[in-house]
Amino acid sequence: MEQERDQSRLLAMYHTMVLARSLDERMWQLNRQGKAPFVISCQGHEAAQVGAAFAMRPKHDWIVPYYRDLAMMLAMGMTPREVMLGLLAKAEDPSSGGRQMPAHYSHRALNIVSHSSPTGTQVPHAVGIAMGAQMRGDDIVVWTAFGEGTSSQGDVHEAMNLAGVMKLPVIFFCQNNGYAISVPQHKQMGVENVSDRGPGYGFPGITVDGTNVLEVYEAMSAAVERARRGDGPTLIEAKCVRLTAHSSDDNDRTYRSPEDIKAMRTRDPIASFEHFLRDEGLLDDAKVAAIRAEIKEIVNDATAYAEAAPLPDPSTVQKYVFAE
Amino acid sequence: MAELNLLEAINQALDQAMANDERVYIIGEDVGQRGGVFRVTDGLHAKYGEKRVIDAPLAESIIIGSSIGAAMYGMRPIAEIQFADFIFPAFNQIISEAARMRYRSNNTWEVPLVIRTPYGGGIHGALYHSQSIEAFFTHIPGLKVVAPSTPYDAKAMLLAAIDDPDPVLFLEHKKCYRLIKGYVPDEHYTVPIGKADIAREGSDVSVITYGMMRHYAVEAAEMLAGEDISVEVVDLRSLVPLDRETIINSVKKTSKVLVLYEDNLFGGYGAEVAAIIAQDGFEYLDAPVQRLAGLDIPAMPYSTPLENEFLPTPSKIADTLRDLVNY
Numbered sequence: 001m002e003q004e005r006d007q008s009r010l011l012a013m014y015h016t017m018v019l020a021r022s023l024d025e026r027m028w029q030l031n032r033q034g035k036a037p038f039v040i041s042c043q044g045h046e047a048a049q050v051g052a053a054f055a056m057r058p059k060h061d062w063i064v065p066y067y068r069d070l071a072m073m074l075a076m077g078m079t080p081r082e083v084m085l086g087l088l089a090k091a092e093d094p095s096s097g098g099r100q101m102p103a104h105y106s107h108r109a110l111n112i113v114s115h116s117s118p119t120g121t122q123v124p125h126a127v128g129i130a131m132g133a134q135m136r137g138d139d140i141v142v143w144t145a146f147g148e149g150t151s152s153q154g155d156v157h158e159a160m161n162l163a164g165v166m167k168l169p170v171i172f173f174c175q176n177n178g179y180a181i182s183v184p185q186h187k188q189m190g191v192e193n194v195s196d197r198g199p200g201y202g203f204p205g206i207t208v209d210g211t212n213v214l215e216v217y218e219a220m221s222a223a224v225e226r227a228r229r230g231d232g233p234t235l236i237e238a239k240c241v242r243l244t245a246h247s248s249d250d251n252d253r254t255y256r257s258p259e260d261i262k263a264m265r266t267r268d269p270i271a272s273f274e275h276f277l278r279d280e281g282l283l284d285d286a287k288v289a290a291i292r293a294e295i296k297e298i299v300n301d302a303t304a305y306a307e308a309a310p311l312p313d314p315s316t317v318q319k320y321v322f323a324e
Numbered sequence: 325m326a327e328l329n330l331l332e333a334i335n336q337a338l339d340q341a342m343a344n345d346e347r348v349y350i351i352g353e354d355v356g357q358r359g360g361v362f363r364v365t366d367g368l369h370a371k372y373g374e375k376r377v378i379d380a381p382l383a384e385s386i387i388i389g390s391s392i393g394a395a396m397y398g399m400r401p402i403a404e405i406q407f408a409d410f411i412f413p414a415f416n417q418i419i420s421e422a423a424r425m426r427y428r429s430n431n432t433w434e435v436p437l438v439i440r441t442p443y444g445g446g447i448h449g450a451l452y453h454s455q456s457i458e459a460f461f462t463h464i465p466g467l468k469v470v471a472p473s474t475p476y477d478a479k480a481m482l483l484a485a486i487d488d489p490d491p492v493l494f495l496e497h498k499k500c501y502r503l504i505k506g507y508v509p510d511e512h513y514t515v516p517i518g519k520a521d522i523a524r525e526g527s528d529v530s531v532i533t534y535g536m537m538r539h540y541a542v543e544a545a546e547m548l549a550g551e552d553i554s555v556e557v558v559d560l561r562s563l564v565p566l567d568r569e570t571i572i573n574s575v576k577k578t579s580k581v582l583v584l585y586e587d588n589l590f591g592g593y594g595a596e597v598a599a600i601i602a603q604d605g606f607e608y609l610d611a612p613v614q615r616l617a618g619l620d621i622p623a624m625p626y627s628t629p630l631e632n633e634f635l636p637t638p639s640k641i642a643d644t645l646r647d648l649v650n651y
Contacts, residue, residue, distance in 0.1 A: 064393075114429040118420065155385055
């Protein structure tokens with residue numbers, strides 16, 4: 001029975017990762033067709049996010065994401081249609097009704113909090129949510145994500161410091177893909193691991209292979225348990241790969257060597273997880289083909305739905321500056 | 325009903341808000357056991373405990389940033405920035421996050437947050453304990469900015485700010501803290517944010533002002549009453565939203581107007597008020613809109629003669645008004 005549950009969880013993880021990748025790839029196609037002015041990608045981060053998501057309780061725990069967290073959004077319950085509504089800036093987009101750029105995810109019903117473009121500003125919000133939960137005695141865990149570039153921001157330091165002081169139920173989840181747009185990690189920090197800083201704030205810092213969904217899941221499960229026990233925060237650094245340029249407006253060929261890009265491609269988290277699942281006997285060619293066909297249908301449906309959905313009414317531009 | 329100074333009125337409002345609503349908590353530097361460097365939160369730590377009166381680390385951005393998160397979670401944080409001059413490390417959290425949250429989430433999230441901070445000079449605070457910061461913050465739609473100048477208004481508007489579903493920057497003029505006294509009802513009451521107050525009725529000339537300058541303007545008006553000049557003083561109280569109607573009505577009545585503020589003249593909040601009067605009140609005016617404000621130097625200096633030279637004073641205000649009525 002337990003083994004069955006484990007197996008179905010593994011397949012659900014795989015499904016979410018492939019769905020995220022397929023949606024992401026479709027976004028780039030729509031961008032190149034001139035239908036979506038901007039895309040920012042999750043590709044290469046799927047294992048980190050799905051591993052993290054499966055250790056949490058959707059609609060109970062709180063998510064304070066950043067713009068690469070597509071797979072996390074799907075795992076927490078945002079639908080592919082909702083994602084595509086955001087990409088095409090449609091009125092029904094649950095994140096912002098087309099006000100923010102795509103991938104600035106927010107979903108009140110799912111406890112997913114709106115964030116801005118200059119990342120790092122969301123990390124103090126996660127700490128504040130955890131303070132609220134601690135004051136009320138709620139047993140939630142707050143997960144917030146950012147890249148290694150953002151770890152240089154003062155807001156991240158201030159947030160971790162206060163979380164350490166108050167022993168708050170926050171998980172600081174750094175998705176380190178080695179590049180902050182074009183700037184490589186060695187120009188960003190004097191340490192090898194972002195997680196080295198955890199003990200400096202009075203809580204554990206752990207580095208995991210962010211391309212290995214199960215390794216992330218294990219580390220996250222321990223951090224979630226620790227947070228729910230009231231023992232405080234954990235800093236988890238998931239070392240990821242960024243399989244695309246920073247965004248659709250970037251060209252990573254101008255700052256990454258062909259060797260670097262080639263080496264990165266060998267660390268595709270979906271390819272390695274699929275390999276693992278085949279070895280475990282959970283997947284074969286026929287099952288993979290069936291899953292991919294099903295996901296293609298989902299992506300087609302989401303695209304068609306969002307394309308047909310109405311744009312925001314220009315007369316609404318002045319709404320919701322203040323409560324109405 | 326008791327006679328309180330401005331600081332005591334704010335303390336009473338905080339106490340009542342915390343007693344009425346468990347979601348309300350205070351966070352700031354030295355606000356706990358010390359009761360704040362001005363003692364505005366005096367006694368609240370003892371009464372409500374360290375979980376609701378939180379001594380924060382010395383880091384303004386997390387004071388505001390964490391309060392934004394807690395507000396989104398359903399709490400009612402009151403964040404204190406020890407001096408308005410120290411608010412700039414939190415500028416990004418206030419303008420990019422708190423002020424824009426409702427708009428950018430298409431009304432799905434809101435930030436019911438009050439940020440209290442002492443501002444203004446004339447107390448030998450020098451460059452970094454005297455600044456007026458309102459011009460920076462009134463520029464951003466989504467943030468309310470209030471600056472009550474009497475104990476009655478301070479209590480009422482703080483309680484209104486705490487009830488408000490949007491972020492409110494609550495400016496407390498530190499020279500008013502102990503100097504300005506008045507009768508304050510004991511019970512919970514509010515003054516709506518967005519309504520100006522006629523501090524003194526008059527018919528010859530209007531002064532549109534706020535903060536400590538309200539009191540200086542009333543002093544100047546009293547000086548001029550002996551010269552048979554009748555001065556109306558409008559205390560804006562709420563800078564965003566602005567009570568345009570009361571301003572224009574006063575201009576209609578007197579036809580001459582001085583916009584008075586303590587901040588640097590150039591690009592100050594009063595520049596917007598002057599522009600509104602020029603645009604919407606032009607046909608009622610008998611003289612150009614005048615402005616009197618702090619000097620355009622980086623900030624208020626320490627030494628007494630330098631500080632006095634920086635600030636509009638009752639006699640400078642009276643001089644300006646004499647010239648204006650004789651225009």
